[in-house]
Amino acid sequence: xxxxxxxxxxxxxxxxxxxxxxxxxxxxxxxxxxxxxxxxxxxxxxxxxxxxxxxxxxxxxxxxxxxxxxxxxxxxxxxxxxxxxxxxxxxxxxxxxxxxxxxxxxxxxxxxxxxxxxxxxxxxxxxxxxxxxxxxxxxxxxxxxxxxxxxxxxxxxxxxxxxxxxxxxxxxxxxxxxxxxxxxxxxxxxxxxxxxxxxxxxxxxxxxxxxxxxxxxxxxxxxxxxxxxxxxxxxxxxxxxxxxxx
Numbered sequence: 001x002x003x004x005x006x007x008x009x010x011x012x013x014x015x016x017x018x019x020x021x022x023x024x025x026x027x028x029x030x031x032x033x034x035x036x037x038x039x040x041x042x043x044x045x046x047x048x049x050x051x052x053x054x055x056x057x058x059x060x061x062x063x064x065x066x067x068x069x070x071x072x073x074x075x076x077x078x079x080x081x082x083x084x085x086x087x088x089x090x091x092x093x094x095x096x097x098x099x100x101x102x103x104x105x106x107x108x109x110x111x112x113x114x115x116x117x118x119x120x121x122x123x124x125x126x127x128x129x130x131x132x133x134x135x136x137x138x139x140x141x142x143x144x145x146x147x148x149x150x151x152x153x154x155x156x157x158x159x160x161x162x163x164x165x166x167x168x169x170x171x172x173x174x175x176x177x178x179x180x181x182x183x184x185x186x187x188x189x190x191x192x193x194x195x196x197x198x199x200x201x202x203x204x205x206x207x208x209x210x211x212x213x214x215x216x217x218x219x220x221x222x223x224x225x226x227x228x229x230x231x232x233x234x235x236x237x238x239x240x241x242x243x244x245x246x
Contacts, residue, residue: 007163009084012062021159036061040068043204052143053112054242058101059120063089070094107242110139116146125156125177127189135194141215148207154185183209
């Protein structure tokens, strides 16, 4: 539950930073809390337009994308370890579960699209393990859309969440493993036969890659785009929806 550390929760509740990831050597990565807490911008909306079927937003944060999909009548679920993030998502009208992506999740193997945006390729600090987990969550032939660093970066580090540039000690969250990947590095990890590259693009200074998971059949029908999740609890899948009503 690393990201439920107080600096992150406090920033989400306030809707603004400053908030940074801090490496042991003092290097700081500013986190875009204001953008995460705002309505989806044109770059976000372009990503959502590319989504297929039911959408799982891994590391959903305050839930802007989940809420936007729900408002459009799309099946969408956010996953985040932060209680503040899940609560914020619910206030916006989206559905989210407070859980690690590496724990059991609703609708495993039935999601049409999984999102790893806003730096969430770093979750767990091991991109290969994370990509394997994404393949488990997607239906055969499902789509992964990942946001990458706009450089050829392949970095793993232990980091802290800190609320200000000079913060150390009691003002920092607990250390946790993190990774940063540029698109070339992501494509090195996303190897056949598990993945094939669907596309790459840049927009608004942000970089993205779309990967297609291995399909076990010649043509896969996407889940019902109009179904709406009404429960955060996992149940036996029914019909086209990854999560059925209670």
